[in-house]
Amino acid sequence: MAESLQVESADDRVVATLCRPEVRNAIDQAMIDALHDLCAELEEHPRTLIVIGSGGVFASGADIGQLRDRRADDARRGINTRAFQRIRALPMPVIAAIDGYALGGGAELAYAADLRVGTPRLKIGNPETGLGIIAAAGATWRLPQIVGEARAAELLLTGRILDADEALAWGVLSSLHDPEELLPAAHHLADRIAANDPLATRHTKTALAAPPGAHPDIELELQAELFESPEKERRMTAFLERRSR
Incomplete structure (x- = not known):
């Protein structure tokens, strides 16, 4: 079975590719475990992290098959929350390179990054209330910091999904790039970071x-x-x- 998180390391950066294309890179327990392992490495040897999805999708959300079976104790464990907190707290910057869908937990992973770049076919948002849950892995406190309280409330209470132009205008993204230029754009940001102390x-x-x-x-x-x-x-x-x- 292919790894759900493919990691390429260099001296000054790491590229982590979410790789479950058969389910649009839905975030499951194995991927969360792999993210924790990666965070442990980057906490020990700090480098810039680029997170990108495979197959023209960032992450379609948490794995609904697993999420449906979780109960109160699972919610209190904060399975995705703890991983995304750890990503946010990494010593060096985190860049999310977003193509296609970044929904639910996928959006919350993107919000945990310091910098976000995307493509014109991006769709980002939090439809959790339509599934009978809330966006509990960072959206309720990180999204207001990114777009302001009023806009965050609109997105989270209605489940509205932003397209690329809206995400750029609202400040969710810092720039848009053609899909084939997305990873190079993320590397360009990493290059600029690497040039500094x-x-x-x-x-x-x-x-x-x-x-x-x-x-x-x-x-x-x-x-x-x-x-x-x-x-x-x-x-x-x-x-x-x-x-x-």
Whole structure:
């Protein structure tokens, strides 16, 4: 049986491909387990993560066959929630490259990323209430941060699905690309990230994720560490030397 998550690793990034094309990359327990394994690796050796789906689909949602049989104890375990929290908390940026459907749990996986790019055939949203459940793996708190409370309420309460142009206009996506250019576009973002100081990138992500009450003290402490960094000295010296030529 093929792996439900195919992982390609490089020195500065990892590409993880959701690979259950027979069910439009529906997220099952095996895929969640594989995501946890990948997170453990990236927590130990931080690199930028690109998540993409196979077969022209990101992820059509959680595996309904498994979801239907879950009960209250399963809900409290937060099977998808814990994995997506871990992805969100990874030290380096996460890029979701979204083609086709990103629905339910698939949308919530995309919301957990720091950056999202898509294709013109993208469809993203949360139809969970139509299935008798709620979007409990991050949408109710991450989506308001992305699109604002009023728009998040409309999407989550009606089950409305956004097309690509709407997702771009609402800020769910930062850019649109033809399907064959989607992964290269994600790599371009990863290239730009890789050109910067990794510690400064990690600290920027930490500051972005901090609760409102932590500002500005958290930035000042993170900056204090960076001010003592040899890499800061090296990069600023190189900048001044280039400017003086």
